[in-house]
Amino acid sequence: MNKMDLSAPTRQSIKGLVFIFLQTVRQAVRMFWALIALLVIQKNIFEHKAILPIAGMVIFLLFIAHSVLYYLNFYFYVKDGEFILKKGYLRKEVLTIPLERIQSVNTKQNLIQQFLDVVALEIDTAGTVGKELKIHALEKSFANALHDLLSNNVVNSEAEENIETEITSITEKLILKLEPLNLLKIGISQNHLRTGLIILAFGYQIFNQVQEIFKDKAVEYSGEFVNYMSNSSLALIVFLALFFLLVSVLISLLRTLIKYFEFRLMRKENAYRIEAGIINKRNVVLPHTKIQELNWETGPIKKQFGIYTLVFKQAVSGQNKKVQLVDAPGCLTEHLELLKNDLFGEDKLSESARIYTNPYYFRRLWIFMGWLPVFLATPFLYPEWLFWLAACLWLLATSGYSFLILRKSYFNINNEQIRISSGAISHNWKQMELFKIQSVEFKQTFFQKRRSLASLKLMNASGSLRIPYINDKLAKQIYNYLLYHTEISEKSWM
Amino acid sequence: MKNFTNSILLPEELPEIETKTFNPLDKKYLKITLIRMSVFFLLLIGAFISFLFLSDENVPKAVITTIFSVLAFFIIYTVVITIVAFPRKGYLVRENDISFQRGLVTYKLTTVPFNRIQHVEVNQGVLAKLFMLSSLKLYTAGGTASDLSIQGLPEDIAKNLKAFLSEKISEHE
Numbered sequence: 001m002n003k004m005d006l007s008a009p010t011r012q013s014i015k016g017l018v019f020i021f022l023q024t025v026r027q028a029v030r031m032f033w034a035l036i037a038l039l040v041i042q043k044n045i046f047e048h049k050a051i052l053p054i055a056g057m058v059i060f061l062l063f064i065a066h067s068v069l070y071y072l073n074f075y076f077y078v079k080d081g082e083f084i085l086k087k088g089y090l091r092k093e094v095l096t097i098p099l100e101r102i103q104s105v106n107t108k109q110n111l112i113q114q115f116l117d118v119v120a121l122e123i124d125t126a127g128t129v130g131k132e133l134k135i136h137a138l139e140k141s142f143a144n145a146l147h148d149l150l151s152n153n154v155v156n157s158e159a160e161e162n163i164e165t166e167i168t169s170i171t172e173k174l175i176l177k178l179e180p181l182n183l184l185k186i187g188i189s190q191n192h193l194r195t196g197l198i199i200l201a202f203g204y205q206i207f208n209q210v211q212e213i214f215k216d217k218a219v220e221y222s223g224e225f226v227n228y229m230s231n232s233s234l235a236l237i238v239f240l241a242l243f244f245l246l247v248s249v250l251i252s253l254l255r256t257l258i259k260y261f262e263f264r265l266m267r268k269e270n271a272y273r274i275e276a277g278i279i280n281k282r283n284v285v286l287p288h289t290k291i292q293e294l295n296w297e298t299g300p301i302k303k304q305f306g307i308y309t310l311v312f313k314q315a316v317s318g319q320n321k322k323v324q325l326v327d328a329p330g331c332l333t334e335h336l337e338l339l340k341n342d343l344f345g346e347d348k349l350s351e352s353a354r355i356y357t358n359p360y361y362f363r364r365l366w367i368f369m370g371w372l373p374v375f376l377a378t379p380f381l382y383p384e385w386l387f388w389l390a391a392c393l394w395l396l397a398t399s400g401y402s403f404l405i406l407r408k409s410y411f412n413i414n415n416e417q418i419r420i421s422s423g424a425i426s427h428n429w430k431q432m433e434l435f436k437i438q439s440v441e442f443k444q445t446f447f448q449k450r451r452s453l454a455s456l457k458l459m460n461a462s463g464s465l466r467i468p469y470i471n472d473k474l475a476k477q478i479y480n481y482l483l484y485h486t487e488i489s490e491k492s493w494m
Numbered sequence: 495m496k497n498f499t500n501s502i503l504l505p506e507e508l509p510e511i512e513t514k515t516f517n518p519l520d521k522k523y524l525k526i527t528l529i530r531m532s533v534f535f536l537l538l539i540g541a542f543i544s545f546l547f548l549s550d551e552n553v554p555k556a557v558i559t560t561i562f563s564v565l566a567f568f569i570i571y572t573v574v575i576t577i578v579a580f581p582r583k584g585y586l587v588r589e590n591d592i593s594f595q596r597g598l599v600t601y602k603l604t605t606v607p608f609n610r611i612q613h614v615e616v617n618q619g620v621l622a623k624l625f626m627l628s629s630l631k632l633y634t635a636g637g638t639a640s641d642l643s644i645q646g647l648p649e650d651i652a653k654n655l656k657a658f659l660s661e662k663i664s665e666h667e
Contacts, residue, residue, distance in 0.1 A: 438610045438634040438635055439604060439605060439607070439610065439634055439642065440604070440605055441604045441605075442601075443600065443602050445599065445600045445601070446598075446600070449601070459634070479511075480508040480509065480510055480511070483591055484508050486609070487590040487607045487608075489609075493610070494635070
């Protein structure tokens with residue numbers, strides 16, 4: 001670490017030049033791919049054949065000029081306890097961040113960066129400074145040193161005067177490592193329905209874009225396809241559905257493999273570190289203080305394997321209003337207990353009574369999910385006998401679903417923490433410390449009031465938690481207690 | 495539920511929010527809301543009329559009457575609810591937090607503790623300027639869900655509230 005001199009302005013690795021160039025090309029291709037495809041297919045769009053290569057050359061040179069200028073004008077240094085990053089040549093930008101406000105330092109590597117053997121470094125900040133601080137290409141050794149330097153700064157500022165913690169903070173303990181077999185289990189237990197929908201949406205988008213380019217032909221083909229489908233038998237449709245399911249499962253597996261390859265969850269003094277990925281390698285540091293809420297989830301298949309998916313919900317930083325979540329799939333009960341113990345201490349919540357949502361909630365769910373759609377569809381479809389059959393089945397299915405939701409809807413609360421359970425087919429839990437609350441909302445509809453019921457919403461820096469349909473006196477009491485607790489709390493929520 | 499209330503509430507008597515003590519919004523704000531609404535409804539009715547003119551003759555009468563009655567019901571319902579529910583809207587500033595309540599059919603009460611407010615903003619639209627009203631917006635960490643905006647405050651009250659809250663924020667930092 002000694003050879004790092006951050007007081008002088010430092011540029012990225014020289015390989016960054018290549019990276020910036022490729023990144024620019026990639027962005028351009030992503031924006032104009034439809035246009036490019038059109039140019040490649042319809043060769044004689046310009047009268048002069050030379051126009052295309054010349055335009056290509058000009059664009060190529062412009063890209064190179066942009067990359068060089070961007071590279072030369074991008075540097076960073078530390079001065080007076082502040083990390084300063086300067087970038088841009090036409091519009092200059094200076095980003096300054098006091099070292100003590102650095103929340104966490106993460107490194108990432110996408111395919112290009114892996115190929116070039118460089119890493120990207122992201123600096124997360126607290127509060128409203130929130131502009132993205134990202135250095136795209138650093139030599140690995142340099143990035144690691146900088147990473148350690150900056151993240152130790154984070155840990156130190158939290159541990160403050162105690163020097164001994166500095167030594168322990170560097171030693172890491174491996175908590176969870178995912179082997180290929182674990183990945184297989186995780187992949188199989190994914191929500192395939194969701195994957196299927198993503199594939200459908202994605203396919204539809206591509207189809208639309210292609211259709212824009214080849215208007216006439218697309219109509220022809222899709223007409224043919226619809227024709228073919230409507231003439232085919234039930235067996236073929238069943239086969240297609242099965243095939244679709246199989247593809248969904250395979251894609252789920254692939255996605256899991258790509259995202260969580262060599263996943264490792266490490267525990268430091270006051271933080272966790274997560275490493276994972278094959279195409280995009282990420283290395284994320286999660287300081288305990290930044291974690292607002294811990295979520296964990298299990299489903300029917302996951303239960304068979306005894307695994308949970310865990311999500312650390314972090315504070316939203318500044319203008320980057322995207323909620324930052326970091327997940328750890330394939331946790332066993334022991335991992336879960338360990339992490340809960342780390343973040344929340346000994347589990348006292350189980351001692352307090354479980355408070356269930358009022359059964360009246362079932363009626364509301366069923367009306368909205370079951371009866372309302374049926375009522376809306378009736379004027380259009382009532383002559384069809386098949387509709388009545390489908391409606392009955394739908395009502396039956398939604399009543400079952402609503403019942404599942406009601407049964408899993410409960411929470412535990414004590415003076416310090418709350419744990420809320422929800423879910424229908426899968427089962428989710430959310431736990432947070434009460435002083436991390438940002439604001440609270442009490443909601444009561446006319447119908448709830450008649451039955452002295454109300455719902456609560458607790459907002460924290462990473463999102464909100466809902467407690468539906470509980471006794472309104474109890475809701476008011478919790479409301480008042482939460483405010484009292486937050487207002488007397490001296491602890492920093494981040 | 496029985497043992498819950500005893501186990502959680504350590505302090506004997508927690509301060510309650512008295513819904514009757516809330517400060518109502520300025521009456522002029524109701525006018526603004528109604529003006530905004532009527533502009534929207536005029537557009538809606540305009541769209542409906544142009545639909546009648548542009549559509550073919552063969553749109554069944556039943557469809558037209560259905561759309562018309564739904565539209566009429568929607569407009570009357572919204573206007574009545576807005577007027578009736580307006581007195582329910584109000585804010586309350588306590589020693590340590592600020593609350594806003596609204597809604598008759600769906601009552602909502604939101605409270606933000608002072609030590610969680612990030613910054614405060616006073617805004618004024620064109621219409622509001624005519625009526626000399628401002629709105630106060632409180633930002634907390636964690637995105638739009640937890641932000642609170644109080645509209646229809648007289649200009650000077652909004653300004654004073656902002657100054658008061660800004661001071662409270664700096665106390666906590």
